[in-house]
Structure formats: structure tokens, C-alpha cells
Amino acid sequence: MPGRLQHRAALVTGAGSGIGLETSLLFAQEGANVLLVDVNLAAAEKAASIIAERFPGIKAAAFKADVAKEQDIKAAVDKTVELFGRLDVMFNNAGIMHPEDDNALNTEERIWDLTMQINVKGVWWGCKYAILAMRNNPIDEAKGLHAGGSIVNTASFVAVMGAATPQLAYTASKGAVLAMTRELAMVHAREGIRINAICPGPLKTPLLMDFLNTQEKRDRRLVHLPMGRFGEAVEVAKGALFLASDDSSYVTGTDFMVDGGLSSCY
Numbered sequence: 001m002p003g004r005l006q007h008r009a010a011l012v013t014g015a016g017s018g019i020g021l022e023t024s025l026l027f028a029q030e031g032a033n034v035l036l037v038d039v040n041l042a043a044a045e046k047a048a049s050i051i052a053e054r055f056p057g058i059k060a061a062a063f064k065a066d067v068a069k070e071q072d073i074k075a076a077v078d079k080t081v082e083l084f085g086r087l088d089v090m091f092n093n094a095g096i097m098h099p100e101d102d103n104a105l106n107t108e109e110r111i112w113d114l115t116m117q118i119n120v121k122g123v124w125w126g127c128k129y130a131i132l133a134m135r136n137n138p139i140d141e142a143k144g145l146h147a148g149g150s151i152v153n154t155a156s157f158v159a160v161m162g163a164a165t166p167q168l169a170y171t172a173s174k175g176a177v178l179a180m181t182r183e184l185a186m187v188h189a190r191e192g193i194r195i196n197a198i199c200p201g202p203l204k205t206p207l208l209m210d211f212l213n214t215q216e217k218r219d220r221r222l223v224h225l226p227m228g229r230f231g232e233a234v235e236v237a238k239g240a241l242f243l244a245s246d247d248s249s250y251v252t253g254t255d256f257m258v259d260g261g262l263s264s265c266y
């Protein structure tokens with residue numbers, strides 16, 4: 001059976017770890033060629049070597065880029081088109097949760113600015129250059145390739161509800177990602193470009209485990225989780241695959257919750 005992303009080209013940011021890594025593996029498994037973008041080149045290269053070993057025939061290349069820099073994102077999109085001839089799927093996933101992020105009284109402006117630069121501007125620029133590339137995607141009906149594409153932006157459950165452990169800059173940044181996604185989806189829907197946000201709940205990845213760095217902090221977060229456990233990155237990757245593929249052809253502008261029920265329960 002052909003994969004759900006057969007003949008497609010994908011770019012994943014933050015591909016060296018957590019959600020980005022698991023999603024890159026899933027995209028490759030479903031037939032996509034993938035540009036693995038990360039500020040940590042060694043991690044992206046490791047991801048590329050896993051794909052080469054597990055999925056022969058799939059093209060995967062590591063690319064060093066800092067999503068906080070517009071030129072880096074442009075270069076990554078250009079590289080995808082150069083290597084694979086098109087860009088069908090853009091996963092704007094890289095983000096940070098700074099260990100010094102705190103409440104309104106304690107968060108320093110430099111932490112706020114850094115968080116916004118990566119989490120918000122990085123997604124804006126990722127969308128900007130993906131839209132420009134997707135407009136030029138060649139149509140190939142025999143291969144099921146159409147114009148336009150799918151952009152998936154990683155927001156968070158904190159985009160729709162307050163976090164119990166204060167992280168004001170992060171929460172504000174993810175609210176911005178969700179709001180931006182909705183407007184972009186409206187504006188570009190008639191070009192065949194779907195733009196969705198995926199909103200993970202608390203996951204067992206380095207990003208959150210480094211932030212909740214004591215058992216007490218983890219236990220405090222666990223109290224709020226209906227399933228009584230942190231999620232796995234691969235559980236979010238499966239949602240990202242749905243949004244990336246034609247399985248979600250009538251879905252755009254959504255906040256796709258993969259949060260173990262957190263946002264629906266009290």
C-alpha cells in the first residue's frame with residue numbers, strides 16, 4: 001500500500017529531538033523525502049542516519065538552521081526545493097521553553113524576547129517561505145501531487161488554557177502561534193494551502209522534563225492530566241501526520257489537541 005506522503009517533500013524544524021524527530025521518522029515511513037532542520041546539526045544528522053537505515057529509497061538530509069533567523073528559514077526552504085523539487089509539507093515545530101521563564105513578576109524581558117523570537121517569529125517566517133514555495137509546486141496527477149500544500153504549526157495546550165507552572169512568555173508565544181495559524185488558514189485556503197496548529201499536552205520530551213526539573217514539579221503537572229501520564233512524542237507525530245496528509249483535506253485553521261483530554265476535563 002502506498003504511503004500517505006508518497007512522492008511528497010517535507011521540511012521539519014526541530015527535527016533532532018522529541019516531536020520533530022518522531023514526526024520526521026513517520027513522514028519518511030509514509031514515503032516523504034524530508035529536510036531535517038535543527039539548530040543542533042549533530043542531532044539532525046543522527047535523525048538522517050536513522051531514516052537512511054530504516055527507510056532505504058527515502059531521501060533525508062540534515063540542515064543546520066536557527067528558526068530565530070529569517071535568512072536561515074529561507075535557506076532551509078530553498079534547500080528543500082533544490083533537493084526534492086517541491087515543498088508539500090512544512091512542519092514549523094521548533095520551539096523553546098526557557099528554564100528562567102516564570103510569572104508576570106519574575107520573567108525578564110530578555111527571556112520574553114528570546115521566546116518570542118524563536119516560537120513566534122520562527123513560525124511566521126516558516127509559514128511565509130513555505131507559502132511562497134507551495135504556490136510553485138508542480139502538479140503531477142500520476143503521482144497524486146497537487147498544487148499548494150499543508151503547513152502544521154506546533155502550538156501547545158497552553159494556547160487555550162493557563163499552565164499551572166508559570167511560564168508566561170511561553171504561554172503567550174503559543175497563543176500567538178494559534179492565532180496566527182487561524183488567520184493564515186483563512187487567507188490562504190483558496191490557494192490550496194491548509195494551515196493547522198497541533199496543540200500537544202505535556203510530553204515526556206527533553207523540553208518539558210528539563211523545565212519540570214524536580215519530581216515535585218512533575219507531580220504537580222501530573223495531577224491535571226486525565227490519563228495520569230505524560231504523553232509520548234510519537235503520539236503527537238501521528239496527529240501531525242494526519243494534518244500533513246490528504247487524510248485531513250477538509251481541515252484547516254484548526255487547533256488539533258493531542259493532550260490526553262487535558263483541555264476538556266477538570
Ligand code: NAD
Pocket residue numbers: 013014015016017018019020037038039040043065066067068093094095096097118154155156157199200201202203204205206207208233
Ligand atoms: P525537544 O526539546 O525535544 O526538541 C526541540 C528541538 O528543537 C531540539 O532538537 C532543538 O535543538 C530544536 N531547536 C530549538 N531551538 C531551535 C531553533 N532556534 N532553531 C532550530 N531548532 C531549534 O522539544 P519537543 O518537546 O519535541 O518540542 C517541540 C515543540 O513542541 C516545541 O515547539 C514545543 O514548544 C512544543 N510543545 C512541547 C510540549 C512538551 O510537553 N514537550 C508540549 C506542547 C508543545
